[in-house]
Amino acid sequence: MISQYRVHLQTLVLVIFVVHPSRPVCVDVPSETEAVLGKPMRLTCIFCMKREEVKAKTRVDWYYMPTAAEKDIIPEKTHIYKYEDSNAEDVDGPFKGRLAWSGSQDLQDVSILILNVSYNDSGFYECTVLREFEFGFFTPSFSKTKNITLNVKEKATDDTTAIYSEIMMYVLLVFLTFWLLVEMVYCYRKISKSDEQAQDTATNYLAIPSEQKDNPAAPVTE
Known part of the structure; x- marks a missing residue:
């Protein structure tokens, strides 16, 4: 749910930046x-x-x-x-x-x-x-x-302003690439953690005796 919310938020920010310059x-x-x-x-x-x-x-x-x-x-x-x-x-x-x-x-x-x-x-x-x-x-x-x-x-x-603008463009490109990489690693770790929790839940469920599965109120036998 958190990942989906982050995706929607990032999409909204991207739309705002794209639509805003189009105004006359x-x-x-x-x-x-x-x-x-x-x-x-x-x-x-x-x-x-x-x-x-x-x-x-x-x-x-x-x-x-x-x-x-x-x-x-x-x-x-x-x-x-x-x-x-x-x-x-x-x-x-x-x-x-x-x-x-x-x-x-x-x-x-x-x-x-x-x-x-x-x-x-x-x-x-x-x-x-x-x-x-x-x-x-x-x-x-x-x-x-x-x-x-x-x-x-x-x-x-030589236009110094154009040179500085080009340098800033490359710096911004590197920063955005690094930020995208961090976001991908973060999302991968969140997905991996969710999969591990799901696997642990499934493993714990399979370890429960069949009698307790049929009757959850029954005491656990050693």
């Missing part, structure tokens, strides 16, 4: 800031909706501003991409034909993808999101601006 959750994560020459680069821009049940009209604009060559000269900001009314369009300019939509269907993630990154893509990117909510005659609007500084390198640098 919006998390505002920072964008990567290093791109590799000739590789695609995703510029992450997330604007979480506070009220998912309200329909909103969303417009997204992306701007690019190159790194200033001189301190006294302010570089010009260029409109490179826009998304409105389910239509995505890369504006004429240096990024024409090299930008692709990489956002989500609910428009909480409004990221874009730069194809075939070049050294000239280094600079400052600005993501501007405008949402107009529909409340009958009242249409409030909310906006958010996110800035990303992008550096293009010839080769990717």
Whole structure:
């Protein structure tokens, strides 16, 4: 009975861990800031909706501003991409034909993808999101601006966070394997102990004289 209860409890915990991540959750994560020459680069821009049940009209604009060559000269900001009314369009300019939509269907993630990154893509990117909510005659609007500084390198640098994550993954795998082994040994010992008790009970029953089996109230004869 105890073993069956433990199995049910472990199954319930496993179901909780499996089902919980499947719930839709919006998390505002920072964008990567290093791109590799000739590789695609995703510029992450997330604007979480506070009220998912309200329909909103969303417009997204992306701007690019190159790194200033001189301190006294302010570089010009260029409109490179826009998304409105389910239509995505890369504006004429240096990024024409090299930008692709990489956002989500609910428009909480409004990221874009730069194809075939070049050294000239280094600079400052600005993501501007405008949402107009529909409340009958009242249409409030909310906006958010996110800035990303992008550096293009010839080769990717080693990510220490990824290395630590990989190490922790292996440590966790070893721990779970050891825990599973302990559980198997524990269950085996419980089953073996139950079998020994059953065998002892059967042996003691067979050792009882037949007269006492027929009449349990009869005294035991030496």
